[in-house]
Amino acid sequence: MTGTEQRHIVKSYEQELDQLRDLLARMGGLVEAQTSHAVNAMLFRDAGDAAAAMEGDAAVDALEREIEQLAIRLLALRSPLAQDLRGIVAALKISGDLERIGDYAANVAKRSMRIEAVNPAMASGGMRSLARLVQESLKLAVDAVNNNDASIALEVWRADRAVDDLYTAMFRELITYMMEDPRSITASTHMLFIAKNLERIGDHATNIAERVHYAVTGDMLPAERPRGQTPVRDGE
């Protein structure tokens, strides 16, 4: 191999690594926007936001496939080592988490528009707090991906615990609405699933922060997150 060929390969490797980071950043940005549209669809019953959240899904799915194919190309053409290799594997896993978040956001938007009457839970303080906190966690996680920042994992962990508590409170609130007014049952079950979807988005944001931590440091965080013993908590 001549020096020129070698430089060419080295350069295209770096370019492809950059391209992978870029695709992941784009996917993160799209999913953040989708989630923000979904939350607006819920809080303000905005049909435009709902449509935007739902339409975002196709682009997010396409990016997941593109990331997988680029990762496979990178792994096939080069033997990336240590942090590069962990970064590529993390990109594969993180794109899976982002794809799930996009699905949950689309589902929140779709359910929000299916609720005919305004449900008291829709813009309740609890739901607003839950939505805001989940959006913050997602933003932190996406920033961690973009900046290769391992230190954010602990912050997202703490937020995850608060998200769980807010979700549990919403669950109880919604059960109460249903019991007090059986006519609200259909809308309230949609709200239950919306709250659950938001909680799941927070959970996937936590996964992402954990994966960045591992990709950067090479150390896996303990399996148990600092919260309850099991994935279902009281009231869930």
Place this chain on the structure above:
Amino acid sequence: MTGTEQRHIVKSYEQELDQLRDLLARMGGLVEAQTSHAVNAMLFRDAGDAAAAMEGDAAVDALEREIEQLAIRLLALRSPLAQDLRGIVAALKISGDLERIGDYAANVAKRSMRIEAVNPAMASGGMRSLARLVQESLKLAVDAVNNNDASIALEVWRADRAVDDLYTAMFRELITYMMEDPRSITASTHMLFIAKNLERIGDHATNIAERVHYAVTGDMLPAERPRGQTPVRDGE
């Protein structure tokens, strides 16, 4: 490098690929057992089955980490190509799907034991059919992984559609129970989430079958599965 060293490396590469397949098969078997325990916990309110489904989670999570670390080692030590490479990437993605299925199964078991009174939906024909069909899909998907069988993807796709229809019917049935008897609301919301979790297990089984298809053939299946246009269907 001497001939002996080379043979040694070649052998350990094959051994490590076998080990990866073995870990994935073990993970698939555990998750199938977890799901089966969870379904028994729901249908027969069996505390032993519920405990088994919940306790299975730790081993499943540990296997996901082990698979990731072995995959990284394989990618770092060798430059696997074509089908081997796609197989390793598929193992990373499939272990993520299996881990989610394990979580859903544990959640089904936990919710089943939290329901104090027998709920009419618990052992209804619809719930039994849903559970049976999801278990069949999961079995097909795990078999596809173990046998590297691309042909099963289409079969699992068809089952996924039937799972969606059964889930939608259960959703309506449960809303009706809640409206007819508000005392059943708490139990029925748990049943709603149980039905949803089962539907999600079916969905992840479909993901797995699609990934095996891609790993074996190198062809990605179309993004749209043969079902409704969007991930939320009527009644969901």
